[in-house]
Amino acid sequence: MLDWLPTARLRPVVSILGLSGLLALAACGGGNGAPNNPYNPTPGTPALQLAPPALTAYSGVPVTITITSGVSPFTAFTNNAAALPVTQNVAGNTIVLLPNNVSADTVVTLTVKDSAGQTTTAAVTVKASPLFNSFTFTPSGADCGANLCSGQSGSATVAATAPGGAPLVNRPIRFDVVFGPIGIGTSNPATPLVQTLTVVTDATGKATAVIRALANATTQPAQIRATDVTSGQEQIANFTVQNSTTGTGSPLTVVPATATITGATSVACSTGFVIDYYIYGGNPPYTVSSTFPGSVTLVNSTVGSSGGFFEAITNGSCVDPLTFTIVDSAGKQTTATLINKPGTGTPAAATPIVLTPPTVADFSCSGKTYSFILTGGTPPYNVSFATSPPLLPTTPPPGTLLPAQVVAANGGTLSVTFPAGSIPGFPPSPVVTSMVIVDSGTPQQTLNTGKITCN
Numbered sequence: 001m002l003d004w005l006p007t008a009r010l011r012p013v014v015s016i017l018g019l020s021g022l023l024a025l026a027a028c029g030g031g032n033g034a035p036n037n038p039y040n041p042t043p044g045t046p047a048l049q050l051a052p053p054a055l056t057a058y059s060g061v062p063v064t065i066t067i068t069s070g071v072s073p074f075t076a077f078t079n080n081a082a083a084l085p086v087t088q089n090v091a092g093n094t095i096v097l098l099p100n101n102v103s104a105d106t107v108v109t110l111t112v113k114d115s116a117g118q119t120t121t122a123a124v125t126v127k128a129s130p131l132f133n134s135f136t137f138t139p140s141g142a143d144c145g146a147n148l149c150s151g152q153s154g155s156a157t158v159a160a161t162a163p164g165g166a167p168l169v170n171r172p173i174r175f176d177v178v179f180g181p182i183g184i185g186t187s188n189p190a191t192p193l194v195q196t197l198t199v200v201t202d203a204t205g206k207a208t209a210v211i212r213a214l215a216n217a218t219t220q221p222a223q224i225r226a227t228d229v230t231s232g233q234e235q236i237a238n239f240t241v242q243n244s245t246t247g248t249g250s251p252l253t254v255v256p257a258t259a260t261i262t263g264a265t266s267v268a269c270s271t272g273f274v275i276d277y278y279i280y281g282g283n284p285p286y287t288v289s290s291t292f293p294g295s296v297t298l299v300n301s302t303v304g305s306s307g308g309f310f311e312a313i314t315n316g317s318c319v320d321p322l323t324f325t326i327v328d329s330a331g332k333q334t335t336a337t338l339i340n341k342p343g344t345g346t347p348a349a350a351t352p353i354v355l356t357p358p359t360v361a362d363f364s365c366s367g368k369t370y371s372f373i374l375t376g377g378t379p380p381y382n383v384s385f386a387t388s389p390p391l392l393p394t395t396p397p398p399g400t401l402l403p404a405q406v407v408a409a410n411g412g413t414l415s416v417t418f419p420a421g422s423i424p425g426f427p428p429s430p431v432v433t434s435m436v437i438v439d440s441g442t443p444q445q446t447l448n449t450g451k452i453t454c455n
Contacts, residue, residue: 010204046070048118055122057084058233060102065122067093070114077111083126084108099126103163130228134159135235137211137224141251147242150217151186151281152251156237157208158226160201167205172229173199175209180222181241184444185210185255192255198229213241214257215280215306222366235448252282252328254336258321261314261340267442269340270318277336278309283326291323296338307359314340353377353437353447355414365431365454367420370448374407374414378441381407383414387433391422402433416452423454430455 012064048070057063067074067090074090083106084099095112106126114120139147139154148154156175160168166313175184183193199207210225219242226235255278263269279286286303288310290296295317300310312324356373374381385402407414416433425430435450 007252032296045116045118046249048116048120050112050120050122051053053122054124054125056125057097057099058127058131059099060129061233062096062098064095065095065110067112067114070112070118070120073115075113077113078106078108079111080106084110084124086110087231097124099124102126102128104128104404118291127231127233128163129233130160130231131158131173132172133231133234134161134163135226135237137237137239139239143251144242144244147240147243148211148213148222149244149251150181150213151215151244151253152211153165153210153253155208155241156211156224156226158235159204159206160228161205167203168201169203169205171201171205171207172198173201173207174227174229175198175207176225176227178223178225178232178236180220180224181214181217182211182222183214185212187256187258187260188365189256189259189261189277190275190277212253212280217241217243219243252286252326252334253280254278254324254326254333254334255280256336258337258339259312261338262343263318263341264343265345266342266349269316269318269342270314273297273314273340275312275314275338276309277312277324278307279303279326280306282306282332283330284308284328286326286328289325292317292319293324295319295322296413311401312338316336318342347442350378350441350445351376353381353439353445355435355437355447357449358449359451361453361455363455364423365420365433365452366423367416369415369417370452372414372416373411373433374437375411377410377439377445377447379408379410379412380440381412381414382438383407384436385416385433386436387431389429389431391418391431391433418454 020129045412046069049068051066051068055063075088076086076090076095077088078084078086082100083102084097086097108126110122110124112118135158137154137156141152143149156266158173160171160173162168174196177184183195184197186192186194186197193212197209199209201207221238222241223236223238259275261270261273284305288298288301288303290298297313297315298310303310317340319340321339324336325333326336327333354376360370362368366376382404384404387401390403397433401418405414431454436449437447437450439445
């Protein structure tokens with residue numbers, strides 16, 4: 001009994017000492033991991049990762065980097081705060097960066113650290129912004145205030161500048177419709193409105209695109225984007241399309257305002273080319289007229305609704321310009337123009353006019369018909385006649401000549417008929433009928449060797 005009592009009393013003491021030892025070991029970081037030690041993450045801790053790990057940023061244009069993995073909260077550091085400042089404490093898992101102006105491309109290292117002690121970096125190349133705060137949109141009229149009236153046009157302008165402010169000339173800028181009932185105007189009659197268009201900057205570094213709202217579009221937001229094709233930098237412009245169908249609120253406009261067509265060669269203007277002119281706004285129906293009606297074929301001279309169109313078909317006449325006048329039912333009018341001018345190509349060598357047979361001789365031509373074939377040159381052909389001495393018809397007045405003729409096609413037949421009793425008696429001399437043939441080419445060809453001799 002005396003040996004047992006000390007042992008039983010010591011067991012609770014040993015248990016307490018063992019438990020204290022385990023707690024002390026855990027507090028000192030013993031075992032397989034130490035969650036409170038930032039330099040030795042426990043196994044299973046998600047690796048700290050960024051997306052993207054490298055990117056290009058432009059001065060004054062915000063960009064973001066997303067922390068896709070790691071243990072929050074996070075902190076961020078930059079090795080060049082002058083070019084790329086950063087807020088040290090990260091809100092959530094997104095880092096917003098707003099680069100400062102730089103004079104040359106600058107590579108900045110962004111370091112991110114999580115609460116488990118892990119660090120990783122992202123390489124940010126800061127470039128001077130060619131489109132820095134320069135994208136503007138302005139409606140063509142004030143009928144809808146700062147908004148764009150339905151059926152109305154406006155201009156989107158962006159200025160591209162090099163470091164130091166020098167204009168970037170001939171810089172390609174792509175304009176895109178992001179959303180909204182709008183289109184970008186072009187000079188191509190076949191596609192007057194498109195969703196994307198590339199324009200090069202002018203001598204001042206500016207590129208401008210015409211933006212048109214669809215006729216009778218409902219009031220809704222719209223957005224367009226300008227992209228510097230060389231660098232890929234983008235700028236966004238937002239505005240509102242406002243429904244407006246009244247005469248004063250919806251200006252009368254035509255797309256395209258001017259269409260320029262060129263012929264295939266330097267001596268010929270276009271023929272058979274179709275241009276569709278779309279009319280928007282105002283108070284339909286519209287009536288259309290032109291300054292040179294014979295120089296173009298006009299189809300749909302009355303257009304019944306906004307967004308409808310009339311057609312102009314070239315017929316080879318050179319005009320610079322021909323003006324169309326469009327008048328709506330309220331008396332409001334506008335104009336559109338067509339320019340049809342020679343091209344720059346070298347015309348093919350013209351084939352000479354050939355008359356087969358070239359001459360005919362007969363004893364008596366009175367009451368007879370003679371046939372010839374016309375080839376070469378450019379049809380139609382105009383044929384006139386002259387006789388020596390003049391023909392003597394059976395009835396006065398004397399000296400009447402054969403009437404002029406038109407031969408329409410290459411390979412067409414020219415028929416010459418002498419009225420009965422029209423040839424003077426013999427002697428004293430034969431009657432020679434000369435034919436003068438002129439084609440429709442540019443320049444015109446003339447053949448004057450064809451003869452009919454009546455002995």
